Amino acid sequence: MASQPSRRSQRRRASSASSAVSLFVIPGLPEIRKGHPLAQLIGLASRRAGTTLEDGDILVVAQKIISKAEGRVRRLSKIRPTLRALALAKKLSSDPRLIEAVLRESRRVVRSDRVLIVETHHGFVCANGGVDHSNVLGRDSVTLLPRNPDRSARRLATALRKQTGKRLAVIISDTFGRPWRLGLTNVAIGAFGVPTLVDLRGRRDRHRKLLRATVLAVADELAAAAGLVMGKSAGTPAVVIRGYRYRFVEDPAARIIRPAKEDLFR
Amino acid sequence: MASQPSRRSQRRRASSASSAVSLFVIPGLPEIRKGHPLAQLIGLASRRAGTTLEDGDILVVAQKIISKAEGRVRRLSKIRPTLRALALAKKLSSDPRLIEAVLRESRRVVRSDRVLIVETHHGFVCANGGVDHSNVLGRDSVTLLPRNPDRSARRLATALRKQTGKRLAVIISDTFGRPWRLGLTNVAIGAFGVPTLVDLRGRRDRHRKLLRATVLAVADELAAAAGLVMGKSAGTPAVVIRGYRYRFVEDPAARIIRPAKEDLFR
Numbered sequence: 209m210a211s212q213p214s215r216r217s218q219r220r221r222a223s224s225a226s227s228a229v230s231l232f233v234i235p236g237l238p239e240i241r242k243g244h245p246l247a248q249l250i251g252l253a254s255r256r257a258g259t260t261l262e263d264g265d266i267l268v269v270a271q272k273i274i275s276k277a278e279g280r281v282r283r284l285s286k287i288r289p290t291l292r293a294l295a296l297a298k299k300l301s302s303d304p305r306l307i308e309a310v311l312r313e314s315r316r317v318v319r320s321d322r323v324l325i326v327e328t329h330h331g332f333v334c335a336n337g338g339v340d341h342s343n344v345l346g347r348d349s350v351t352l353l354p355r356n357p358d359r360s361a362r363r364l365a366t367a368l369r370k371q372t373g374k375r376l377a378v379i380i381s382d383t384f385g386r387p388w389r390l391g392l393t394n395v396a397i398g399a400f401g402v403p404t405l406v407d408l409r410g411r412r413d414r415h416r417k418l419l420r421a422t423v424l425a426v427a428d429e430l431a432a433a434a435g436l437v438m439g440k441s442a443g444t445p446a447v448v449i450r451g452y453r454y455r456f457v458e459d460p461a462a463r464i465i466r467p468a469k470e471d472l473f474r
Numbered sequence: 475m476a477s478q479p480s481r482r483s484q485r486r487r488a489s490s491a492s493s494a495v496s497l498f499v500i501p502g503l504p505e506i507r508k509g510h511p512l513a514q515l516i517g518l519a520s521r522r523a524g525t526t527l528e529d530g531d532i533l534v535v536a537q538k539i540i541s542k543a544e545g546r547v548r549r550l551s552k553i554r555p556t557l558r559a560l561a562l563a564k565k566l567s568s569d570p571r572l573i574e575a576v577l578r579e580s581r582r583v584v585r586s587d588r589v590l591i592v593e594t595h596h597g598f599v600c601a602n603g604g605v606d607h608s609n610v611l612g613r614d615s616v617t618l619l620p621r622n623p624d625r626s627a628r629r630l631a632t633a634l635r636k637q638t639g640k641r642l643a644v645i646i647s648d649t650f651g652r653p654w655r656l657g658l659t660n661v662a663i664g665a666f667g668v669p670t671l672v673d674l675r676g677r678r679d680r681h682r683k684l685l686r687a688t689v690l691a692v693a694d695e696l697a698a699a700a701g702l703v704m705g706k707s708a709g710t711p712a713v714v715i716r717g718y719r720y721r722f723v724e725d726p727a728a729r730i731i732r733p734a735k736e737d738l739f740r
Binding site: 325386389393413422424432433 | 496736
């Protein structure tokens with residue numbers, strides 16, 4: 209079943225419409241709280257919107273609602289900062305309780321000059337370790353990244369399969385900054401069902417030259433594409449990508465993390 | 475005219491289909507050579523494919539064909555490496571003529587440990603300064619990045635306007651690596667017509683909390699989305715993104731480059 213959409217679209221490939229990929233949001237999700245059955249809510253919202261989920265659809269979900277459903281929310285008022293957090297907070301003119309929350313999510317501080325860039329327990333290098341104020345109820349509350357976003361993606365895909373009868377791929381996305389470029393882009397922090405890195409090495413280009421050093425971070429491009437319709441303030445944290453040709457595989461987004469040893473910029 | 479698609483889609487926004495963005499390739503472009511009229515060839519190919527370009531469409535074009543049309547192709551056999559290039563090539567086990575081509579495109583070597591990461595004259599930080607073997611005719615030839623990709627984007631948009639009567643935005647994309655994540659993603663190295671960075675600071679999230687530090691690199695997300703259907707080996711270097719809501723503005727992709735002074739990782 210997994211390879212059907214791919215084979216079908218390869219056959220239709222000659223016409224331009226065949227290569228069409230479309231993206232649309234699933235509107236009308238409620239405010240998510242701990243323990244909420246996300247698959248059920250997504251299934252319900254998509255039916256209400258008149259959208260039928262299809263085999264091969266890729267569902268991109270903002271990390272925020274996964275974290276909320278998993279109870280990865282902390283109240284700053286309940287956090288007691290350590291001396292290290294107090295010192296860092298002073299240096300960064302930030303809230304020591306927030307810094308403490310970040311440090312607890314981190315295994316290493318990468319930079320603390322203007323912003324706090326850390327390596328999380330997962331290995332992600334990002335500002336504030338993914339600890340975030342926005343789009344969470346309560347002035348005092350922050351969300352943490354899911355403990356194991358690849359597992360969260362697999363769980364959601366499995367629950368959606370039961371819920372809808374369809375085999376969907378799932379990507380959990382968050383917005384990360386980049387060292388040499390301004391602005392944030394959506395990247396995949398969790399994935400199930402889609403290839404996360406596609407290795408083209410060994411394939412040939414249109415002039416039959418061997419492609420070198422060409423590994424595409426497909427899951428990140430899928431997340432970025434979804435980011436276009438997701439919006440930070442619009443409250444549309446679930447996006448469907450339809451028509452993208454891929455092979456259904458279990459390929460964790462953790463694989464995208466560059467191993468610290470091979471990293472020249474950590 | 476520019477704001478029409480945007481207003482229209484905002485009105486339709488309640489239904490899920492309204493937020494739909496679609497992507498498709500313009501198939502059948504010939505091998506591009508110096509001086510080829512890209513706008514004409516793109517107009518012709520899109521008509522042949524039965525695709526009508528529309529006002530507000532965003533055309534994402536791979537850097538490679540812009541470079542070829544602009545004659546930014548070099549034959550390695552005609553390049554005489556300097557002593558510096560010879561030394562670097564030895565260290566990197568690379569072709570000294572390629573390294574020389576890279577150094578000529580660069581204003582600074584950022585790292586030369588396993589790969590040569592440089593800052594180009596434009597300010598882009600990328601492997602080999604964008605000098606690339608793939609998808610160019612001749613075993614011996616490499617392409618360089620366009621001299622001024624924002625100008626190239628504006629020129630193409632202007633020529634397309636004359637050619638088709640439609641107001642299109644243009645993004646010129648290339649695949650860049652990232653320090654903390656494996657794999658390449660498509661980013662915008664040139665742009666005309668779309669906002670490249672969208673600043674959400676000052677806006678509020680769904681709980682009316684102020685969004686902080688949220689600048690989205692929209693042009694990079696558009697380029698990444700196009701990368702999904704572009705393919706490295708398929709020879710489909712032109713992609714149309716339709717249905718994305720934006721305000722038509724002149725906003726250069728050069729603005730996405732993080733100023734060296736603010737960069738903690740250069």
